[in-house]
Amino acid sequence: MNLCAILLLLAVTTPSWGKDIEVFPDLNLSNPNELKEATRVLEEELKLAARPQTYLLIDLGGSTIHIKSRGIGLHQIPITAWSTGSRENLKGIHRLVARPSVVRRKIEPGASVEQEPISLADMPADYVLSFSHSLSVTVVPSVASDSLIQSAVLLGKVGWRNVKDWTSRFLTDRSSEPTSYLRLTLSVDHAQSLAWSLVDDMAVVIRRPTDK
Amino acid sequence: MGRLLLATSAVVLFLLLVVSAMTTSRVAPEDSQTVHQPAAQDKAGLRTLQARYKALSKQLSQLMPNQPYILVDTARNRLYVKHQEQVVLDAIASTGSGIILDKPGEGHSQWIFDTPRGEFLVKSKLTNPTWIKPDWAFVEEGLAVPQNVADRAEQGVLGEYALGFGKGYFIHGTLYTRLLGKNVTHGCIRLNDSDLKGVYKLARVGTPIMIF
Numbered sequence: 001m002n003l004c005a006i007l008l009l010l011a012v013t014t015p016s017w018g019k020d021i022e023v024f025p026d027l028n029l030s031n032p033n034e035l036k037e038a039t040r041v042l043e044e045e046l047k048l049a050a051r052p053q054t055y056l057l058i059d060l061g062g063s064t065i066h067i068k069s070r071g072i073g074l075h076q077i078p079i080t081a082w083s084t085g086s087r088e089n090l091k092g093i094h095r096l097v098a099r100p101s102v103v104r105r106k107i108e109p110g111a112s113v114e115q116e117p118i119s120l121a122d123m124p125a126d127y128v129l130s131f132s133h134s135l136s137v138t139v140v141p142s143v144a145s146d147s148l149i150q151s152a153v154l155l156g157k158v159g160w161r162n163v164k165d166w167t168s169r170f171l172t173d174r175s176s177e178p179t180s181y182l183r184l185t186l187s188v189d190h191a192q193s194l195a196w197s198l199v200d201d202m203a204v205v206i207r208r209p210t211d212k
Numbered sequence: 213m214g215r216l217l218l219a220t221s222a223v224v225l226f227l228l229l230v231v232s233a234m235t236t237s238r239v240a241p242e243d244s245q246t247v248h249q250p251a252a253q254d255k256a257g258l259r260t261l262q263a264r265y266k267a268l269s270k271q272l273s274q275l276m277p278n279q280p281y282i283l284v285d286t287a288r289n290r291l292y293v294k295h296q297e298q299v300v301l302d303a304i305a306s307t308g309s310g311i312i313l314d315k316p317g318e319g320h321s322q323w324i325f326d327t328p329r330g331e332f333l334v335k336s337k338l339t340n341p342t343w344i345k346p347d348w349a350f351v352e353e354g355l356a357v358p359q360n361v362a363d364r365a366e367q368g369v370l371g372e373y374a375l376g377f378g379k380g381y382f383i384h385g386t387l388y389t390r391l392l393g394k395n396v397t398h399g400c401i402r403l404n405d406s407d408l409k410g411v412y413k414l415a416r417v418g419t420p421i422m423i424f
Binding site (some may be wrong): 070110 | 254257258261262264265268269270271272273275276277281283285286287309310311312313314316324329330331332351352353354355394395396420422423424
């Protein structure tokens with residue numbers, strides 16, 4: 001076997017996994033704070049990727065929610081805007097403990113009329129997700145409607161949610177148990193897409209932005 | 213009427229501005245991590261961080277499948293066969309309808325026709341599969357559930373191939389190709405004949421299936 005044949009064989013048979021991947025393409029490798037945060041997130045993600053499950057990586061630095069499994073990005077959801085209180089409490093792995101219920105249609109046995117299947121449009125766009133370690137994630141839809149009245153209604157809803165959240169945080173901060181919150185503004189479609197993709201006990205890890 | 217709408221919108225906007233201002237002011241004190249530009253003495257520390265980040269990235273990439281895997285997007289009813297980042301096959305599928313059906317004589321127990329989410333493996337590969345109709349197929353039609361297994365067998369409805377991924381769920385063919393792209397199944401994943409053949413050829417027992 002000549003050298004070319006050996007090289008060709010090696011190229012075909014060498015495992016392609018294990019090569020470097022860009023987990024956070026926006027990462028500034030010369031910024032120690034960014035590196036520390038990325039390293040922390042990777043350490044958490046490695047624990048999740050070692051098991052057969054889907055999980056969320058909320059990348060606030062990259063303004064993207066990643067639905068992942070085994071380190072593979074299955075789907076990405078862009079974040080329009082976000083806000084939070086204490087970033088310190090966003091560390092660690094959190095597990096989904098409560099999410100909005102979805103109204104499901106029921107089959108009547110023997111009925112001739114078929115029930116309409118569930119679809120993305122049935123998913124909520126304005127909801128609260130409760131995670132372990134007292135993390136609350138509020139998802140609100142961004143206002144991108146071309147109807148003035150719809151925009152006003154949506155603004156009203158979001159405004160009311162803001163008032164409720166602020167009141168809740170104001171009261172909670174005075175209690176003994178620390179509660180962390182994260183508010184994500186997504187487009188309506190993306191908020192519904194996220195609601196669709198959630199499963200009970202789903203894990204989330206959050207990459208916090210560092211000051212540039 | 214116009215003035216009332218204008219006044220309401222103004223109040224809502226005012227509330228939003230007030231609450232947003234409060235939120236922002238709560239964020240600021242937490243953002244006080246100082247970015248240290250790497251001084252001479254920090255260079256070694258930076259290199260250590262960079263090395264750690266690269267090592268963790270490599271560890272994560274090693275958890276990714278070293279073979280083609282199947283990716284199913286249940287919201288958009290698409291099935292992909294991917295090898296690393298490359299899409300090898302892209303198919304329109306049908307996945308679970310999300311509809312519920314009461315189990316007769318079992319109180320509040322129900323069947324929920326969702327495609328399961330998470331990571332699975334191809335557990336079996338069948339040619340010319342026979343559908344052994346489960347209880348729900350009879351209950352749904354208002355028929356009595358047969359005791360004899362032979363009365364449950366139905367030929368030719370699953371297509372030429374089926375790939376089982378556990379708990380009675382399969383990727384299989386369909387007679388109802390006009391419904392591809394919709395959430396209409398009882399949890400299985402349907403494909404047209406040519407895509408099914410392609411998936412059957414590319415997958416083997418042990419191929420990962422990521423469903424979200």
